[in-house]
Amino acid sequence: xxxSSITTISRSMKHLRRRVGYSPTAARSIAxxxxxxxxxxxxDGDFSEISFWGTKGMGSEVVDILARCGLFRSLTPASLAKxxxxxxxxxxxxxHVIFHQGDPCPGIFVVGRxxxxxxKLAPSGKEHVLHLAxxxxxxxxxxxxxxxxxxxxxxxxxxxxxxxxxxxxxxxALETDHALCLQLMNGFAGWVRxxxxxxxxxxxxxxxxxxxxxxxxxxxxxxxxxxxxxxxxLASHLNLTSETLSRxxxxxxxxxxxxTVDSQRIRIVxxxxxxxxxxxxxxxxxx
Numbered sequence: 672x673x674x675s676s677i678t679t680i681s682r683s684m685k686h687l688r689r690r691v692g693y694s695p696t697a698a699r700s701i702a703x704x705x706x707x708x709x710x711x712x713x714x715d716g717d718f719s720e721i722s723f724w725g726t727k728g729m730g731s732e733v734v735d736i737l738a739r740c741g742l743f744r745s746l747t748p749a750s751l752a753k754x755x756x757x758x759x760x761x762x763x764x765x766x767h768v769i770f771h772q773g774d775p776c777p778g779i780f781v782v783g784r785x786x787x788x789x790x791k792l793a794p795s796g797k798e799h800v801l802h803l804a805x806x807x808x809x810x811x812x813x814x815x816x817x818x819x820x821x822x823x824x825x826x827x828x829x830x831x832x833x834x835x836x837x838x839x840x841x842x843x844a845l846e847t848d849h850a851l852c853l854q855l856m857n858g859f860a861g862w863v864r865x866x867x868x869x870x871x872x873x874x875x876x877x878x879x880x881x882x883x884x885x886x887x888x889x890x891x892x893x894x895x896x897x898x899x900x901x902x903x904x905l906a907s908h909l910n911l912t913s914e915t916l917s918r919x920x921x922x923x924x925x926x927x928x929x930x931t932v933d934s935q936r937i938r939i940v941x942x943x944x945x946x947x948x949x950x951x952x953x954x955x956x957x958x
Contacts, residue, residue: 733758736783736834739807741865743781745857753844753851759835769825769833776814776821778838782806785831786897788904791823800907803828805889812862815841828904876951881909882919883949886929886939894939895932923948 733755737743743751763769763785770777772792780787782804789802789810801823804810814821815838845852868884876884885905889896898905906916920937923929928941928948939945 733760733834736781740781740809741807742779742809742812742858742862743855744861745854746851747854750848750851750854753848754836754841755834757837757840757844759837761833761835763827763831763833765827765829765831767827767831769827770811770821772821772824774821776811776819776838777835778841779812779815779836780804780810780825781834781836782808782810783832783834785833786828787825787831787833788828789823789825798907800904803905803908809862812859816845816859818842828901876949878909878911878915878919879922879948880951881911882916882923883928883945885909886937887942887945887949890939890942894942896937896939898935898937 734751737751737755784806787804787810788800789804790798791801792798802810810825811821886896902916903913906913924931928945930938930940932938
């Protein structure tokens with residue numbers, strides 16, 4: 672194991688010297704990490720074109736993260752492997768700004784672990800949470816494909832790991848691989864459908880319906896939802912006030928549909944009934 676780690680660090684050091692020049696800070700970051708995955712919170716320099724799969728199995732880990740993403744659900748194993756071949760694993764501490772509104776788009780980000788906030792700053796200076804990206808979700812996808820600057824900012828709500836598919840490498844792959852392009856178009860159709868669902872939330876669903884739908888989507892198979900560190904972020908995302916969000920949680924809990932695990936986690940107790948609330952049936956029907 673020690674020999675493998677030394678080999679990994681040596682190869683990564685050679686790659687750093689060749690691509691961006693020697694950086695002692697980056698070298699220490701790789702040595703501390705021990706897995707060949709660059710920690711951007713501790714390294715300096717421009718690493719936008721570097722992919723570190725230092726240990727055996729890292730490539731399969733990236734493929735697994737991409738395969739769990741809804742945007743890439745139509746991709747064949749060969750297409751997934753192709754994207755993974757030039758993707759970059761990035762680890763961010765909580766509160767790290769991934770990019771600012773108006774920055775050049777680095778590419779498509781896929782969340783492997785943690786939660787990322789995508790926020791928009793209004794002319795008045797008020798910040799609105801457009802999107803909370805959980806594992807398996809993406810952000811900056813439209814800007815990457817459309818070749819325009821980031822229309823919003825992104826930062827981490829907790830320690831997170833993301834896979835970055837660099838924009839230029841992705842566009843080149845789409846231009847030269849017709850099958851990959853068609854597969855990704857199918858994935859974008861599902862993504863647009865998701866956006867329509869968000870609009871339906873705002874226009875057609877009341878507070879209980881929006882909260883119920885979010886919990887069902889974020890709960891996954893475990894049925895346990897980890898809330899953002901700041902509940903006001905979730906309230907902003909659902910176009911609710913913090914007070915309304917808290918009251919809605921209490922209503923759903925009193926109705927026996929959810930229960931509080933701790934200050935940051937909620938367990939879905941009755942998924943079928945919660946689905947009915949998401950569809951428009953008020954929780955009072957279950958009291």
